[in-house]
Amino acid sequence: MASKNGDIPRIGVYVCHCGTNIGGQVNVPEVVAFARTLPNVVVAREYKYMCSDPGQMLIKEDIQKLNINRVVVASCSPHLHEHTFRKATLEGGRNPFLFHMANIREHVSWVTQDPEKATEKAKAIVEAAVYRIQFHEPLESKHVPVHPDVLIVGGGIAGITAALTLADAGKTVYLIERESSIGGHMAKFDKTFPTLDCASCILTPKMTTVKDHPNIHLMTYAEVLEVDGYVGNFRVKVKKKPRYVIEDRCIGCYVCIEHCVYKTPKHPSEFDEGIGLRKPIYIPFPQAVPLVAVIDPETCIEFKSGRCPKKCQKACREIVGRDAIDFTQKEEILEIQVGAVIIATGFQIFDPSRIPEYGYGRYPNVYTSLEVERLVNASGPTGGAIVLRDGRKPQSVAIIHCVGSRDRNYNPWCSRVCCMYSLKLAHLVRERTGAEVYNCYIDMRTPGKGYEEFYEKLLHEGVHFIRGKVAEVTDWTINPEEAGKLVIRVEDSLIGVVRRIPVDMVILSVGLEPRSDAEELRRLFHISCSAEGWFLERHPKLAPVSTYTDGVYIAGACQGPKDIPDAVAQAGAAAGEVLSLVDRGVIELEPNIAVIDARRCSGCHVCIALCPFSAIAFHAEENVARINEALCKGCGVCVGACPSRAISQQLFKDEQILAEIEGLLMVD
Amino acid sequence: MIPIPRTIKYESDLDHAFREKIMATQGCENIWSCIQCGLCSAACPISIYMDYTPRKIIAMTREGFREEVLSSRTLWLCASCYACEAYCPQNVNITEIMYALKRHAIEEKKYPRNFPIPELAKSFFTYVKAHGRNAEFWVVFRVWRKVALLRLVKMFPLGWRLLIRRRLPLRRERIRHTRQLKTILSNLNGEV
Numbered sequence: 001m002a003s004k005n006g007d008i009p010r011i012g013v014y015v016c017h018c019g020t021n022i023g024g025q026v027n028v029p030e031v032v033a034f035a036r037t038l039p040n041v042v043v044a045r046e047y048k049y050m051c052s053d054p055g056q057m058l059i060k061e062d063i064q065k066l067n068i069n070r071v072v073v074a075s076c077s078p079h080l081h082e083h084t085f086r087k088a089t090l091e092g093g094r095n096p097f098l099f100h101m102a103n104i105r106e107h108v109s110w111v112t113q114d115p116e117k118a119t120e121k122a123k124a125i126v127e128a129a130v131y132r133i134q135f136h137e138p139l140e141s142k143h144v145p146v147h148p149d150v151l152i153v154g155g156g157i158a159g160i161t162a163a164l165t166l167a168d169a170g171k172t173v174y175l176i177e178r179e180s181s182i183g184g185h186m187a188k189f190d191k192t193f194p195t196l197d198c199a200s201c202i203l204t205p206k207m208t209t210v211k212d213h214p215n216i217h218l219m220t221y222a223e224v225l226e227v228d229g230y231v232g233n234f235r236v237k238v239k240k241k242p243r244y245v246i247e248d249r250c251i252g253c254y255v256c257i258e259h260c261v262y263k264t265p266k267h268p269s270e271f272d273e274g275i276g277l278r279k280p281i282y283i284p285f286p287q288a289v290p291l292v293a294v295i296d297p298e299t300c301i302e303f304k305s306g307r308c309p310k311k312c313q314k315a316c317r318e319i320v321g322r323d324a325i326d327f328t329q330k331e332e333i334l335e336i337q338v339g340a341v342i343i344a345t346g347f348q349i350f351d352p353s354r355i356p357e358y359g360y361g362r363y364p365n366v367y368t369s370l371e372v373e374r375l376v377n378a379s380g381p382t383g384g385a386i387v388l389r390d391g392r393k394p395q396s397v398a399i400i401h402c403v404g405s406r407d408r409n410y411n412p413w414c415s416r417v418c419c420m421y422s423l424k425l426a427h428l429v430r431e432r433t434g435a436e437v438y439n440c441y442i443d444m445r446t447p448g449k450g451y452e453e454f455y456e457k458l459l460h461e462g463v464h465f466i467r468g469k470v471a472e473v474t475d476w477t478i479n480p481e482e483a484g485k486l487v488i489r490v491e492d493s494l495i496g497v498v499r500r501i502p503v504d505m506v507i508l509s510v511g512l513e514p515r516s517d518a519e520e521l522r523r524l525f526h527i528s529c530s531a532e533g534w535f536l537e538r539h540p541k542l543a544p545v546s547t548y549t550d551g552v553y554i555a556g557a558c559q560g561p562k563d564i565p566d567a568v569a570q571a572g573a574a575a576g577e578v579l580s581l582v583d584r585g586v587i588e589l590e591p592n593i594a595v596i597d598a599r600r601c602s603g604c605h606v607c608i609a610l611c612p613f614s615a616i617a618f619h620a621e622e623n624v625a626r627i628n629e630a631l632c633k634g635c636g637v638c639v640g641a642c643p644s645r646a647i648s649q650q651l652f653k654d655e656q657i658l659a660e661i662e663g664l665l666m667v668d
Numbered sequence: 669m670i671p672i673p674r675t676i677k678y679e680s681d682l683d684h685a686f687r688e689k690i691m692a693t694q695g696c697e698n699i700w701s702c703i704q705c706g707l708c709s710a711a712c713p714i715s716i717y718m719d720y721t722p723r724k725i726i727a728m729t730r731e732g733f734r735e736e737v738l739s740s741r742t743l744w745l746c747a748s749c750y751a752c753e754a755y756c757p758q759n760v761n762i763t764e765i766m767y768a769l770k771r772h773a774i775e776e777k778k779y780p781r782n783f784p785i786p787e788l789a790k791s792f793f794t795y796v797k798a799h800g801r802n803a804e805f806w807v808v809f810r811v812w813r814k815v816a817l818l819r820l821v822k823m824f825p826l827g828w829r830l831l832i833r834r835r836l837p838l839r840r841e842r843i844r845h846t847r848q849l850k851t852i853l854s855n856l857n858g859e860v
């Protein structure tokens with residue numbers, strides 16, 4: 001049988017034992033003996049580990065000595081070693097696409113119980129590969145250049161770290177942040193576990209470096225609208241929301257805010273989690289980057305009635321001489337081109353009003369942990385004083401762990417950081433108020449460098465640790481000791497009794513969950529989410545910051561709950577991956593693309609609308625459709641749809657697939 | 669010298685087949701999922717009187733503490749209010765498990781002696797089976813006669829006051845076809 005391109009196929013078949021992974025289930029010598037009987041098979045061998053150097057040598061030697069021109073390796077999944085064996089084929093002197101992999105591990109030995117049946121199935125799969133490979137042709141991989149600029153979405157600690165790493169390496173970085181300042185959650189904290197170093201002391205310098213770095217284009221109050229293109233060549237549309245203050249003119253002097261017609265702040269501050277108040281014109285926090293005022297049109301009188309004396313504008317113009325306030329500012333759409341993307345959009349906290357038993361929103365002195373972070377923050381609404389809503393200092397505080405986490409009724413996962421931040425808050429509460437603190441936990445999870453030591457430190461500080469999940473927080477009191485307090489009911493499970501504990505303040509250690517708009521972002525960038533909604537990494541161990549979309553990486557808490565050290569480590573890893581891609585300068589594309597036979601194309605346009613990657617364009621002069629090789633992902637949609645059968649897909653041509661099926665059916 | 673009982677458990681003291689038996693009951697399969705958080709105990713309105721909290725019952729059942737579990741008062745105190753189940757983060761069907769355990773306790777005659785609640789259940793059932801109707805006085809009388817005669821004497825003044833106000837009828841009412849009722853009940857128990 002001669003192949004299409006004229007040569008007589010001389011096939012080498014190599015069956016791998018994969019240790020006992022395959023050999024333990026499949027009778028490998030029998031498969032090899034069978035392979036020798038197949039048409040055009042010149043040599044068939046077995047080896048313990050085909051992917052090892054000596055295994056690959058077998059292929060190279062047979063190509064050279066026996067003049068093998070087609071290679072079939074029966075082993076594991078192509079995901080793992082297709083690349084290895086294509087390379088071996090190339091090094092032996094043949095086109096790498098004259099190789100085909102038969103998967104007899106994932107498809108056979110790992111999923112078949114009976115060794116006899118497993119052996120039969122392995123033979124069928126090998127036969128299919130041998131039939132198919134006769135129709136393989138030499139192909140050339142395409143190379144496309146990589147745009148050197150990088151887009152980072154999300155300016156929390158993860159996005160900031162990745163941006164600085166890349167910018168320091170000389171790359172141009174576009175950092176897009178949705179809020180009016182970068183910093184993310186970390187900017188809200190006073191101290192960070194386990195070392196209790198001051199969050200703003202370590203974060204603020206990084207934030208200002210981002211602002212001043214010549215290689216970073218910072219866009220705050222901005223969001224990604226559209227993403228087009230593919231690895232190495234993304235075109236991204238960004239929407240900049242109007243802040244009604246011209247960024248380049250504002251010097252962050254606060255004069256406008258002082259002169260606002262609202263003499264005192266009246267509106268809950270988003271940054272302070274509603275614990276503090278702000279005016280319609282505000283700067284979210286003193287260390288904000290960029291340090292630029294924002295006007296909230298929802299609360300600004302000028303936007304609501306058009307009849308405000310606009311004292312802020314006057315003050316900025318006349319007192320500061322900057323004239324930075326512009327009530328007519330419109331949203332802007334910008335287009336940028338980048339070669340790679342890092343998504344670092346972080347998390348949102350669980351909304352505890354979903355658990356009515358805990359009384360959040362009903363009892364004023366039930367707080368979320370994030371609200372308390374603002375309370376303890378020296379630049380927060382109370383200047384760092386831990387006080388109740390009525391200004392009293394609490395004498396007893398309960399911290400409830402696992403709120404919304406480890407609970408199938410809400411989120412089943414462990415949020416990983418809340419045990420540690422609960423310990424941190426327990427320490428801060430004791431340090432600043434001397435109150436009795438009760439930490440009610442299910443399991444104390446402190447895995448991390450210096451974390452268990454931190455727990456130990458808290459034990460010495462006299463915090464009560466009660467092992468049990470709190471059932472309810474109530475103001476229904478039953479004795480004078482409880483009067484005027486909130487009572488928590490919990491089983492002290494180490495002792496085995498139920499306890500009622502009256503406290504002044506309850507802190508809910510809310511869990512971390514995916515942002516509510518994660519799904520939209522996922523669609524924009526064509527990446528996947530886990531069932532819970534976290535962005536999915538390509539491999540949980542070996543490719544933790546890559547996604548299934550080439551050129552798009554993830555870092556920080558958008559991939560799953562994690563603390564600052566882990567978020568920073570991931571950001572570094574993502575920056576490393578981007579550098580490796582961008583500095584390579586070119587990418588090789590798999591040649592499994594579709595091609596249109598212009599002689600057969602009737603110009604019907606059917607394929608054009610169907611292509612999910614917009615890879616097909618119509619050429620009116622010749623009245624034919626043509627596929628852009630760089631854009632085609634080889635999905636095959638057009639191939640099946642073309643009514644003129646003008647489209648074929650390399651590596652998946654009709655005759656290849658039919659031969660494969662025929663081979664499969666030959667074994668009875 | 670008063671002997672001090674040993675509290676250590678050897679594997680031979682435990683019945684590891686016990687959990688399989690309980691899990692075989694419909695609705696009790698997910699006993700494995702329990703993470704011992706204690707929410708059930710804290711949510712339970714009766715746990716304050718229980719000898720073992722619901723969480724402990726789950727743990728002990730899983731580890732084969734058959735004797736302790738079956739003779740526990742907890743099973744009899746459970747009010748079947750389902751509060752534990754409604755809150756359990758692992759969706760363990762605690763109330764169903766309580767029922768299954770109670771059934772085993774009856775079958776194996778392991779329920780706590782001199783404890784009024786199992787006696788009440790028994791007395792109620794026997795009485796209703798015989799007469800087709802409940803008669804509070806006789807049911808209660810039987811329970812206390814069995815578990816605490818002295819209590820019965822102490823309760824006399826209360827009983828007397830109820831009696832003269834005609835709040836505690838002594839008359840035994842019965843339905844007409846008690847034989848048919850008996851047949852129905854024994855059919856239910858598979859005793860035909």
Ligand SMILES: Cc1cc2nc3c(=O)[nH]c(=O)nc-3n(C[C@H](O)[C@H](O)[C@H](O)COP(=O)(O)OP(=O)(O)OC[C@H]3O[C@@H](n4cnc5c(N)ncnc54)[C@H](O)[C@@H]3O)c2cc1C
Nearest residue numbers: 154156157158178184185192193345346347556557563564
């Ligand atoms: C109460 C509390 C206390 C904590 N204390 C500590 C501690 O002491 N030590 C510690 O190590 N960890 C702590 N953590 C964990 C810490 O918050 C996280 O590890 C860290 O914030 C993760 O950083 P990130 O950059 O991944 O996400 P984030 O901090 O959430 O930042 C994400 C950023 O992306 C932006 N963004 C989101 N969506 C978009 C979008 N579509 N477009 C543009 N921008 C977007 C957000 O506005 C935000 O600025 C605590 C967490 C909580 C809840």
Ligand code: SF4
Nearest residue numbers: 250251253254256316
């Ligand atoms: S007065 Fe002008 S310059 Fe000063 S903070 Fe306000 S807008 Fe900015």
Ligand code: SF4
Nearest residue numbers: 402405414415418419
């Ligand atoms: S880290 Fe601790 S508090 Fe947070 S979900 Fe896990 S066990 Fe619960």
Ligand code: SF4
Nearest residue numbers: 611632633635636638
């Ligand atoms: S194979 Fe898929 S990606 Fe390629 S041109 Fe056809 S439809 Fe588009």
Ligand code: SF4
Nearest residue numbers: 702703705706708756
């Ligand atoms: S509430 Fe559920 S998970 Fe928690 S101890 Fe009870 S049965 Fe176990």
Ligand code: SF4
Nearest residue numbers: 712746747749750752
């Ligand atoms: S069903 Fe029983 S164990 Fe559960 S809460 Fe109610 S009384 Fe307690």
